Amino acid sequence: MKNHIVSAFRLTFVMLAVVGLYLAIVYGGSKILPTQGNAEIIHYKGQKFYANIGQEFKSEKYFHGRPSNVNYNAAGSGASNKGPSNKEYLETVQKRIDTLRMQNPEMGNVQVPVELATASGSGLDPDISEEGALYQARRIAKMRNLSVEQINTLIKDQTQKPFLGFFGPSKVNVLKLNIALDQLK
Known part of the structure; x- marks a missing residue:
């Protein structure tokens, strides 16, 4: 049981890092657009x-x-x-x-x-x-x-x-x- 909990936490932290990196790239990319990702x-x-x-x-x-x-x-x-x-x-x-x-x-x-x-x-x-x-x-x-x-x-x-x-x-x-x-x- 302890192994499953540790594996679950590892997977959670890995996914948080992957999704966080993805969001940072998308957000940063939007800021180089002409409207900087905002409504005109x-x-x-x-x-x-x-x-x-x-x-x-x-x-x-x-x-x-x-x-x-x-x-x-x-x-x-x-x-x-x-x-x-x-x-x-x-x-x-x-x-x-x-x-x-x-x-x-x-x-x-x-x-x-x-x-x-x-x-x-x-x-x-x-x-x-x-x-x-x-x-x-x-x-x-x-x-x-x-x-x-x-x-x-x-x-x-x-x-x-x-x-x-x-x-x-x-x-x-x-x-x-x-x-x-x-x-x-």
Whole structure:
């Protein structure tokens, strides 16, 4: 019995050391990120927004982000868990594509960027690709009486390059892009 208790204590201390080291590495790693592992809060027009949580924009005057299977509710993040062979999922994606083509008729039969038709794993992705933003540029220019060049320049200015130049893709934060869009005039 004494051998079992001693073995249990040894295992407990070894696991505490391993888990503690892991947590220290994760915490330390988060501190080198641009937001240092914290939420990025933006105050705009008397409201508080979290730039690292997807927001819903319904107006045709704004860029739209990725669809959300949780209605952008950060308390219940999650995916649909339906794969590309699921008929219901394929119908949902096709409806999203049809809606995007209807909202952006200027784009004709140009392929819809995948992130505009599919929800992310968390349902809260705040970013889209530069291509996803450019796909919507003509609609935004038309709705706001701006030139497409102005909108494209704004998109280029708001595009975040990969972390350290090569970690991850270029991306555009939809909330920040829409705030910058409001500040154009």
